[in-house]
Amino acid sequence: MNLRESTGIALAALRANKLRSFLTLLGTIIGVASVIAVISFVEGMNRFVSEKLLNAGSNVFQVDKFGFITSNDAYLDALRRPDITIDDADALRLTLKHAQMVMAAADDRLRVHYRSKHVDGVNLRGRGPGYDVIDDLTIAEGRHLTDFDDRHRERVCVLGPEIADELFPGMDPIDKEVRIGDQTYRVVGVTKAKGRMLGQSQDRFAVIPVRSFLKFRDERASLTVSIKSADQASLPLALQEARNVLRGRRHLGPGRPDNFGITTADTWMEFYRTLTGGIFVVMIGVASIALVVGGIVIMNIMLVSVTERTREIGIRKALGARRRDILTQFLVEATTLSLTGGVIGIVLGVGLALLVGALSPLPAGVNVPAIVLGIMMSSMVGIFFGSYPAFRAAKLDPIEALRHE
């Protein structure tokens, strides 16, 4: 059949009555736009998360007091566990054969002063040697903290670039003394900027040796020990070793549960997937409701169109149109309608994704499979909801149709 003619008729009908067309297509537009937008967000997030989460390498895991807590009860239980001490961290470092690196860490959040200036909400990181790898930090000026700094509980620090800029505008921060809490620390290095992640600056921190942290800041802090295995394959071995060492140190008999937590990148990825899975389910719900409503509206409009054009159908049949010619014509029209909605929806969805991507830290990119999906969904809506009206048109009796006023 004449594809161009049918699409032409559908597009002309759309143009002829813009408000009605808009209302007709609204459901499809919303359905497709929401699918495109959400897929773009989730895809962007996925890329972002796997990049960031795994940036220290996926063969890193953490041992700490709490582990991955998902309920209040579990949290209250975990509070009663013994702290992870620097001795635990040392024991792990000395005994793990499959670990390439064992780094103890403790964190706090407080104000950093330099003379009359101060910066609030600084992430104070007590870090053992190896933090540059685990935290993925590169030095821009000066030097990293060393093993020596840690062993001697030196009061030295490495600053994130944002803090350095705010405290030392136009000055060289190296060898300046900053006050963190009630101690002064000498700045030995500034790291390179890492930018923002989910709206949080990654450059507002100060690193001090973990033993200095324990000595001057918080003696009783429970540590988080990051362990990097030699490679991906030895991760489970290192993990098992770490468990055994800690259980041995705590004299846990067989059958007693661990009184510490182990978190791998997988734990986080799994949690993240559950989260985005939920978003997907909600999105599919919203989109399918919108698409069904959109489809019903299109069906309604097509039924009106068939009635309005009964005589035309009669003429076409008299001139030799077969059932399938008429069926195709109306299916093409319905599909043209829904595809138009789909294309508008795609433009809106992509626009929304790009807008949010530009205005907020949420990453979102144009996702080609999502666009293909949007086109497929909208044409399916047209074909599915257009078939009943098209079928009605196709089986009209030519004599009756010609007589129709």
Add this chain to the structure above:
Amino acid sequence: MLISIRDLHRVYQVGSEEVHALNSVDLDIDRNEYVAIMGPSGSGKSTLMNLLGCLDSPSRGSYKLKDLEIGKMTDDELARIRNQEIGFVFQTFNLLARADALHNVELPLVYAGVKHEERRKRAREALDLVGLSDRMKHKPNELSGGQRQRVAIARALVNKPSIILADEPTGNLDSTTGEEIMAAFERIWNQGNTVIVVTHEPDIAQHANRIVRMRDGKIESDVANTRRIAVAAARS
């Protein structure tokens, strides 16, 4: 014989009552005949026209067109016959309002599966034949009644059908324009086409050289139009 109809019945069910719109009709029409089918409303002439035009199937009896039995055909086969063998001209023109003259004339060729270029060419030729070469891009509402009917005639001719079937072709036209249209049929007939005109106007029927009169679903009379033949003879 082009058309051969034997004992043709068409029965409609109206409520519990059966209406015999056609009651045992026999009719033969040869190639290049010019036949008028006349009769008052309710005489069955419209039903006969629908059957002749393959828009409808008989309840009983036989209708052979070029030796093909129409009564047994499926919807799609009938559509093909209408497309290839029948050229309709209607009282109300029945042109597609949104399409220009050229596209209206092309339509039967679209359903015949003729390629675009060829379609254009043949539609132009058909419009040429009815003297509308300068109106090809006009839509029906930009044309006069007579011009619209000439577009319809061009559309009927474009697929070179066996029968031109006209249903009250002058019913919506003033008498001068009506005469023009009848003159067009005359030319078509002279070119060797078979023309069947359904009408209740005696003046129109007088153009044919055979007049079939219907009454109550039967053929009342089927005679040669002696006056017409005499006029034609006198002209030559």
